[in-house]
Amino acid sequence: MKNTVSISQENYLKVIFKLQNEHGIASNQSIAEKLEATPAAVTGMLRKLASLEWVEHTAYQGAVLTAKGQRIAISTIRKHRLWEVFLVDKLKFKWDAVHQWAEELEHIGDADFTERLDAFLGCPATDPHGDPIPDANGDWTGNERVIGADKLSREQIFTVRGVSNSASDFLQHLDALNIHLGKRFEVLDHFPFDGSWEWSDENGESLRISREVAGQLLVELSKKEK
Amino acid sequence: MKNTVSISQENYLKVIFKLQNEHGIASNQSIAEKLEATPAAVTGMLRKLASLEWVEHTAYQGAVLTAKGQRIAISTIRKHRLWEVFLVDKLKFKWDAVHQWAEELEHIGDADFTERLDAFLGCPATDPHGDPIPDANGDWTGNERVIGADKLSREQIFTVRGVSNSASDFLQHLDALNIHLGKRFEVLDHFPFDGSWEWSDENGESLRISREVAGQLLVELSKKEK
């Protein structure tokens, strides 16, 4: 008997997964916000997910995924991120335009389908925003060398590896600044007054970065250049 | 105000489109069969589609698409067939395994998305079963030179161009016979007793084809070879 997951259920599991990774537990309200539903709707769905043994729900506390629920959530995230790679690499969408379509595509396909998609895309390690793609077993290669760009200090050389915010306006702003994944910079200066930065790119062009931008950029430190 | 189409509605429009092309009008019952629903469900949905002005529904008669409804139906068919090409060409699915996934994928993407997919696939003219893919304007290049393989006569040389039945068991049988789109044959003989045929392929290998197979194969006549 094949336990089938509805689209709505998959969305709940995905959101609970992300929330519990941030806060240990997913509160009713935080789930409701992310899904743009009412708390009452969340209570009802949590009841159902609990009966399916995909979450453990403690009344008035919140929800935590079971091992089964986590498997489903990770698989959905894997599909989402693979489709994002498809949309950017193959269909030439800009990176700020892929989320809405990936939200729909992530519900399509079984394990075989997903592995074919993965192979076709060349088994990418990250999606277009730098987020790691879980492998077929649900394991992550969480890149521990990646830190927030607001944690840098002068003269450090680093490579942009991801964003912690994939909202369109932020991504478009990065495009305007000509900042993209894989680009290397050096920290020239930091200004505590407003938290802004001065960086230089590989051509020696310098640019100013606001606190807001640095705070949502994920970077990897490089060895000093000779 | 964006008139949004539900998945269920798209499926109805697609089925009505195909039925009305065969019989001029789509009867309640024929729609119900194709969608594996009850006639009562069809009545209800036709009412809604009529109120949206996508079909014209005459009680006890049947349904016919309006121009708007036809546009939606053709767009859905276009997406379905493009996704089938993707699944076979890119994800390496066999041609008998793509329908179920395409049924889900066909509901995803807007006009821009579809044109990107089309471009990525190289603007294919037909899907993996030989069915023509409507262009972005909804126009078909209905291949009038294609006829049923049961209409052939002795010594004619022809190329397999499509199938009029995409059921898995039929497609797998064709694979077993090593018959695929684009392959050329010559009619050696026809046996009225059971309606079967003897053909030869380009290597001179002869093979026997049942009435059932010939009746569902679409072929294009070639000029006689010198």
Add this chain to the structure above:
DNA sequence: ATAATTTTTTAATCTCACCTAAACAATAAC
């Protein structure tokens, strides 16, 4: 500790798309 506020749950309804069973048309048979 009690009051005020926030969060969660319950209760009652809504919409969508489906179902079954019965009533009603249209078609075909005699």
Add this chain to the structure above:
DNA sequence: GTTATTGTTTAGGTGAGATTAAAAAATTAT
């Protein structure tokens, strides 16, 4: 031209997933 058959519609109901509004529990403030 009644009668039988087939096809369609109505009527009433179900289940999933949502809603609003009110009740209950938890948290925070005084």
